[in-house]
Amino acid sequence: MLQIRGLTYEVEEMGEKKRILDELDLDIKDGKFTVITGPNGGGKSTLAKLVAGLIKPTSGSIILDGEDITEMSITDRARRGVSFAFQQPVKFKGLQVFDLLKLAAGKETDLKFHDACTYLSEVGLCAKDYINREVNGSLSGGELKRIEIATVLARGTKLSLFDEPEAGIDLWSFQNLTRIFENMRKNITDSSIVIISHQERILKIADEIVVIANGKIKQQGEGTDILSAITGTPDAVMPCVKLTEV
Amino acid sequence: MPELDPIQKRLIAEIADLHEVPAGAYNFRANSKLAGRNTTANIDIISKEDGTGIDVKIKPGTKNESVHIPVVISASGIKETVYNDFYIGEGSDVVIIAGCGIDNCGRQDSQHDGIHRFFVGKGAHVKYIEKHYGSGDGEGKRILNPVTEVTMEEDSSMEMEMVQIKGVDSTVRTTNATLAAGAKLLVQERLMTHGHQKAESVYKCELNGDGSSADVVSRAVARDDSYQRFDACVIGNAACHGHTECDAIIMDNGNVLAVPALQAHNVDAELFHEAAIGKIAGEQLDKLMTLGLTAEEAEEQIINGFLK
Numbered sequence A: 001m002l003q004i005r006g007l008t009y010e011v012e013e014m015g016e017k018k019r020i021l022d023e024l025d026l027d028i029k030d031g032k033f034t035v036i037t038g039p040n041g042g043g044k045s046t047l048a049k050l051v052a053g054l055i056k057p058t059s060g061s062i063i064l065d066g067e068d069i070t071e072m073s074i075t076d077r078a079r080r081g082v083s084f085a086f087q088q089p090v091k092f093k094g095l096q097v098f099d100l101l102k103l104a105a106g107k108e109t110d111l112k113f114h115d116a117c118t119y120l121s122e123v124g125l126c127a128k129d130y131i132n133r134e135v136n137g138s139l140s141g142g143e144l145k146r147i148e149i150a151t152v153l154a155r156g157t158k159l160s161l162f163d164e165p166e167a168g169i170d171l172w173s174f175q176n177l178t179r180i181f182e183n184m185r186k187n188i189t190d191s192s193i194v195i196i197s198h199q200e201r202i203l204k205i206a207d208e209i210v211v212i213a214n215g216k217i218k219q220q221g222e223g224t225d226i227l228s229a230i231t232g233t234p235d236a237v238m239p240c241v242k243l244t245e246v
Numbered sequence B: 001m002p003e004l005d006p007i008q009k010r011l012i013a014e015i016a017d018l019h020e021v022p023a024g025a026y027n028f029r030a031n032s033k034l035a036g037r038n039t040t041a042n043i044d045i046i047s048k049e050d051g052t053g054i055d056v057k058i059k060p061g062t063k064n065e066s067v068h069i070p071v072v073i074s075a076s077g078i079k080e081t082v083y084n085d086f087y088i089g090e091g092s093d094v095v096i097i098a099g100c101g102i103d104n105c106g107r108q109d110s111q112h113d114g115i116h117r118f119f120v121g122k123g124a125h126v127k128y129i130e131k132h133y134g135s136g137d138g139e140g141k142r143i144l145n146p147v148t149e150v151t152m153e154e155d156s157s158m159e160m161e162m163v164q165i166k167g168v169d170s171t172v173r174t175t176n177a178t179l180a181a182g183a184k185l186l187v188q189e190r191l192m193t194h195g196h197q198k199a200e201s202v203y204k205c206e207l208n209g210d211g212s213s214a215d216v217v218s219r220a221v222a223r224d225d226s227y228q229r230f231d232a233c234v235i236g237n238a239a240c241h242g243h244t245e246c247d248a249i250i251m252d253n254g255n256v257l258a259v260p261a262l263q264a265h266n267v268d269a270e271l272f273h274e275a276a277i278g279k280i281a282g283e284q285l286d287k288l289m290t291l292g293l294t295a296e297e298a299e300e301q302i303i304n305g306f307l308k
């Protein structure tokens, strides 16, 4: 169980404080599939980065299974079971796909070639074409995105955060992607999967949906309820004030 | 193994990945003396009359053969200059593995300056691998100043892998190449310096024939207080293609100077250079840390991958 209490994140822009997340409270329950959605710039990625430890909050706390992890390093959180698939996957010169999967699986696991292939085929990549590729700019956006997802699969931890995993993934593979999440939920007991997404098809399979806008939770509840609420409102996104004034 | 002591054997393993006598032609040099030689029907190795080095002669059309010419120094205070010439016959396809390892536990400097000249015949293909390595904790320095002169005839090609990862205190590597029509040169350099080491790489490639191309790519890491200079000059005298790239990671107080130079004497010459120097990208560290690595482990993985 992940508990977020009063989480605030502010940045300074040209001498002025800008509040990106505003005293956010949120519970992510075990064994659930939670989808976070909401308008661009609402603060979804910021929230995920705060949970993974990539950035530190201005105030508030993050509690994982009863332990306060707010001040913990990225590494310590990772070792306690937080996994994070970046919205923009990072490229590495020289590191190969197999190296990255091996690192993801951890020293204790000593990931074998065969297992690495299983993860790659899970994300729809033909293992023999990719396993020795460098994780660099020569891979396409969609390929990088799939490898990013595979690293989270290889970790197989309790809390997995995916930031727009479907972005750049073609329609045909989309089906398989939802199947991956279903499998993860089945295979890791009490695992929580959090997906940031704008896709209705992902929203449809959610147990819980959280809508974040302007750094606050706008709506939260059971998947089906929220989904019909969102799709029912025409002004899900506020139009720009200046434009309407013209 | 030829007559080598345990330190020399360890050096050979480091520089040439050799644990036993290699197949094919070889010439082992240990502490300035010949320590073993083998020739084949197609590859002859002859000591120069004045004793300053060897001539390696590869018959035209020789395919899939290799030549190992490792040099090891395990005594302190040796200073040598060696001239090795390679004559690579037309249409042959060979691998040449050179490399120098110095173990210096003494107080005097040990230095090996190898001057290698390659004459690559028409249509021949050569893969040349040169690894430098230093070990030993003596005050005496480990110094290597290799000079490589490459003359490439029409449609020949050469791939050079130059690697220096550890333990060499001071090195100035000079590589000069001239390319005739259709010749292709690919250089991949991997360099890591630490402590107070100094390493300079100077390349000059003259593209004299139409359709010739040179690609010089260096990946380097400078740690601690070390200094590196990468100086790559490509001269286009014909309708040719030249590219140089220096990609350097600096850590601690590392200091890297990249001096790319391009000169075109022909309107159809296409020459490019790229140079980037910077610390390890923060997001790379972050990503590996989200996989459970510590910052130090992440750094090591990134560097190892980068220099692979």
Ligand SMILES: Nc1ncnc2c1ncn2[C@@H]1O[C@H](COP(=O)(O)OP(=O)(O)OP(=O)(O)O)[C@@H](O)[C@H]1O
Residues within 6 Å of the ligand: A011, A013, A020, A038, A039, A040, A041, A042, A043, A044, A045, A046, A047
């Ligand atoms: N370091 C920063 N400095 C300035 N502004 C920032 C910083 N980090 C985030 N922001 C701003 O905070 C807001 C929230 O960003 P965030 O990336 O969390 O949005 P998001 O909900 O993930 O949007 P999207 O759906 O487009 O991915 C954006 O307006 C962004 O520009």
Ligand SMILES: [Mg+2]
Residues within 6 Å of the ligand: A044, A045, A046, A087, A163
């Ligand atoms: Mg985002």
